[in-house]
Amino acid sequence: MLQIMEGSHAVAEAVKLCRPDVIAAYPITPQTHIVERLADMVADGELDSEYICVESEFSALSACLGASAAGSRVYSATSSQGLLLMAEVCFNVAGMRQPVVMSIANRAVGAPLSIWNDQQDSISLRDAGWFQWYAEDAQEISDFHFLAYKVAEDNNVLLPGFICFDGFILSHTYEPVDIPDQESVSAFLPPYHPVIQLDATDPMTMGMYATPDYYMEFRYEIDKAMTQSAIALRKAGSEFKEHFGRDYGELIEEYRLSDADFAFVALGSVCGTIKDAVDEMRKDGKKVGLLKIRSYRPFPAEEIKKALSGIPLVAIIEKNLSIGSRMKGAVGLEVKDAINDSGVCVYSYIIGLGGRDIRKLHIRGVYEEAMKGNGDTFYGLREELL
Amino acid sequence: MRELRIHGRGGQGSVTAAELIAVAAFKSQVFSQAFPAFGVERRGAPVQAFVRFSDSKIRLRSQVYEPDYVIIQDSTLIKDVPVFAGMKEGGIAIINSEKEIDFSVPKGVRLIVIDATKIALEILGIPITNTTLLGAFAAASGEIQLDALEEALGERFRGNLGVTNIRAAKTAYDLIKGAN
Numbered sequence: 136m137l138q139i140m141e142g143s144h145a146v147a148e149a150v151k152l153c154r155p156d157v158i159a160a161y162p163i164t165p166q167t168h169i170v171e172r173l174a175d176m177v178a179d180g181e182l183d184s185e186y187i188c189v190e191s192e193f194s195a196l197s198a199c200l201g202a203s204a205a206g207s208r209v210y211s212a213t214s215s216q217g218l219l220l221m222a223e224v225c226f227n228v229a230g231m232r233q234p235v236v237m238s239i240a241n242r243a244v245g246a247p248l249s250i251w252n253d254q255q256d257s258i259s260l261r262d263a264g265w266f267q268w269y270a271e272d273a274q275e276i277s278d279f280h281f282l283a284y285k286v287a288e289d290n291n292v293l294l295p296g297f298i299c300f301d302g303f304i305l306s307h308t309y310e311p312v313d314i315p316d317q318e319s320v321s322a323f324l325p326p327y328h329p330v331i332q333l334d335a336t337d338p339m340t341m342g343m344y345a346t347p348d349y350y351m352e353f354r355y356e357i358d359k360a361m362t363q364s365a366i367a368l369r370k371a372g373s374e375f376k377e378h379f380g381r382d383y384g385e386l387i388e389e390y391r392l393s394d395a396d397f398a399f400v401a402l403g404s405v406c407g408t409i410k411d412a413v414d415e416m417r418k419d420g421k422k423v424g425l426l427k428i429r430s431y432r433p434f435p436a437e438e439i440k441k442a443l444s445g446i447p448l449v450a451i452i453e454k455n456l457s458i459g460s461r462m463k464g465a466v467g468l469e470v471k472d473a474i475n476d477s478g479v480c481v482y483s484y485i486i487g488l489g490g491r492d493i494r495k496l497h498i499r500g501v502y503e504e505a506m507k508g509n510g511d512t513f514y515g516l517r518e519e520l521l
Numbered sequence: 522m523r524e525l526r527i528h529g530r531g532g533q534g535s536v537t538a539a540e541l542i543a544v545a546a547f548k549s550q551v552f553s554q555a556f557p558a559f560g561v562e563r564r565g566a567p568v569q570a571f572v573r574f575s576d577s578k579i580r581l582r583s584q585v586y587e588p589d590y591v592i593i594q595d596s597t598l599i600k601d602v603p604v605f606a607g608m609k610e611g612g613i614a615i616i617n618s619e620k621e622i623d624f625s626v627p628k629g630v631r632l633i634v635i636d637a638t639k640i641a642l643e644i645l646g647i648p649i650t651n652t653t654l655l656g657a658f659a660a661a662s663g664e665i666q667l668d669a670l671e672e673a674l675g676e677r678f679r680g681n682l683g684v685t686n687i688r689a690a691k692t693a694y695d696l697i698k699g700a701n
Contacts, residue, residue: 139547141540165559251559272580304582308556309543407580490559494583 137313142305143168145273145312146212146238146298149280151182152320153236156207159187159198163217164250165302166240170212184210192217196224196235203233204341206332208284211235214302215242218256222263228295229264229357231342234287234327235295236280237265240302241403241454243489251490252302253454254403258431258465264357266296266364267432269402273312275429276300278381281315281324282371288327289367294360299431301404301454303490315379323378365433386435388427389442391417395424397502398443400470401452402428405493409452412498423502431466436473443474449481450505452498456485462511482510491515523664524585525572528604529594532564534651538592539570541655541673546574548669554579567602574664588612590662592654594637596622605630615657617650633661635693644689652678656690660697667694 140148146169150158158177160170176182185202189195192213199209213221218239228235239257243249257267266286270276279298287296300306333339345353365386372383390410392398399409406427416423426442428435443449453464462468467483474481484501487493501514525542529535536557543555551574558569571585587607596618598604605614610629616622617637626632635657637650644653652674659665670690675683 139544139553301582303559304556307559308554309540310554310579311547311552404582408582411581492584494586495581 136316137311139309139311140273141168142273142276142300142308142310143240144172145277145314146280146306147172147176148314149277150210150238151176152315152317153210153280153284153324154182154208154321154326155184155210157185157187157199157202157209158211159189159195159202159209160211160213161189161192161195161217163192163214165242165252165306166212166214166217166238168306169238169240192220193224196221196228196237199235200224200228200231200233203228203235204231204333206327206329208288208327209235210237212238212240214240215244215256218260219244222260225260225263225265225295227342230353232293232357232360233295234284234293236283236287237295237297238276238280239297239299240306241299242302249489252304253488253490254299254301255455255488257297257299258455260297261432261465264294264361265432266294266361266368266430267299268296268430269428270298270300270305271404271406271427273305273308273310274381276305277312277314278375278379278383281320282368282375282383284327285324285371286364286367289364289371290330291363292360292367293330294357294364299403304404319378323375361433365430365435368430383429385438386428386430386433387438387442388429390425390427392424392426392442392446395422395446396448397421397423397505398426398446398449399423399452399498399501400426400428400439400449400466402431402466403454405452405454405487408493408495409498412495415495416499416502421502428466434469434473436469439470439473440475443479447479448505449474449479450501450510451481451483452493452501453483453485454487456488463513464511467511480505480508480510484510484512484514486514522573522575522579522581523589524587525574525590525592525658525664526585526588527570527572527592527594528598528602529568529570529651530564530598531566531568533594534649535568535570535594537677538651538655539572541652541670541677542572542658542665544673544676545655545659545665545670546572548672549664549666551575551664552577552579558584567598590658590664591615592658593617594650594654599624613661615654615661617654631661633657633697635696637693640689640692644692645685652686653689653693656693657697659690660694667691
């Protein structure tokens with residue numbers, strides 16, 4: 136049913152419909168409203184989950200790892216420093232192939248302390264072995280949770296995943312969102328039946344040490360599983376469309392690209408602002424379009440290459456900084472690699488870090504800079520502060 | 522698309538007001554979006570919240586810079602904050618003030634001054650003016666229906682609190698409608 140609610144509450148409603156057995160989380164701005172609402176649901180008897188209160192994010196994800204290893208469907212949520220405190224456990228969860236799903240309300244990383252949005256936190260855990268999907272609006276956030284458990288628990292995948300959405304910009308915004316009923320979600324997402332689980336009557340160890348004779352093969356298998364997750368997502372996305380009408384069969388979304396001679400590329404909520412800017416620029420006769428990347432991990436290189444084929448100028452709108460890299464943006468490096476054509480100009484623009492507002496006029500500004508040949512740079516710096 | 526910017530001070534319920542307007546707009550079959558200017562939730566500090574209204578899905582995520590409507594919960598903000606910045610011609614500014622105040626609004630902007638504090642004190646017993654100003658906004662802008670606003674208020678505030686907040690909103694609504 137179409138309802139209007141805060142983005143965080145849409146997350147909580149979606150998580151409730153996924154019926155996790157165990158939730159463990161530690162509150163951090165701007166994720167807090169999600170776990171507060173889930174704690175209420177459990178306390179009020181609306182949600183039959185074990186809600187484990189912990190003293191840190193490290194413990195939250197450790198509890199999730201243990202519960203998942205014991206065969207439970209588990210959930211957590213965090214942001215920024217909270218995610219970084221989990222970093223060690225993140226690698227363990229993926230290494231032990233536990234299908235944990237975690238919501239990331241994207242927030243900048245300190246120091247200096249910032250509670251505001253960018254995507255540095257999750258991008259920094261790019262190589263942890265979790266799939267990472269970025270939502271544009273409350274509807275995608277909600278829907279991604281159903282898809283995430285489906286993909287994570289797929290026997291060909293068995294990997295954890297982040298559902299990433301811009302903190303405050305999506306988590307604290309009221310907007311319409313269609314929340315399905317329990318019956319429909321249960322039909323799409325059946326209960327989790329683990330292949331292997333910890334069992335006190337038949338003890339075994341997970342995550343034990345691997346000598347040089349074995350370690351590399353574990354890493355190979357994780358990478359292979361991540362590739363499999365793209366296939367599983369396309370399958371689940373098509374199935375989702377049959378159940379709910381919304382299509383997530385592709386890891387990217389193309390907006391007015393087919394006849395474009397200039398493409399923006401972006402992740403997350405800024406894609407909405409870019410779509411509006413694209414419409415305005417089209418009215419001025421500029422043939423521009425947008426490539427939205429839904430899945431950053433696995434990275435859909437083939438799809439991106441195909442979608443951008445024949446477009447000579449590409450501008451990546453980046454809410455992260457890969458310090459010391461030539462292009463400065465982590466996404467741009469991979470887009471350039473995917474296109475792999477020296478005849479195409481691919482530029483990264485670092486913008487909106489630490490919550491600096493991104494307006495349509497900034498999107499136009501990025502276009503102007505790219506047309507002038509200025510790229511792989513920050514956009515919107517306050518020169519008087521430097 | 523039409524846009525509203527609410528100016529208030531921390532504790533005056535500006536964010537709640539924005540949310541209630543978005544809910545009421547949704548109930549009035551309009552696409553809506555409400556969000557605060559994030560991270561300044563200190564009591565007494567100047568705060569802003571925003572609402573967008575549209576006949577189609579709203580994709581824009583930036584803050585509101587060129588509002589059609591402005592609500593100012595506290596007239597002492599006018600000297601400290603550029604509350605009318607970017608207002609569109611034909612726009613409406615609703616200001617809570619107990620007296621006629623001496624300042625100029627941008628060209629073509631309709632000014633509505635209402636003593637919402639007095640109404641709130643009489644009906645709610647506390648000087649929290651957000652719900653009263655929502656009634657004034659509904660009457661002046663036509664963006665939300667009074668019955669949708671009353672429904673939104675009734676869902677947000679249970680029991681007697683709901684009854685009194687609805688009465689405060691309706692009093693302001695009738696006052697502005699009557700003045701037209």
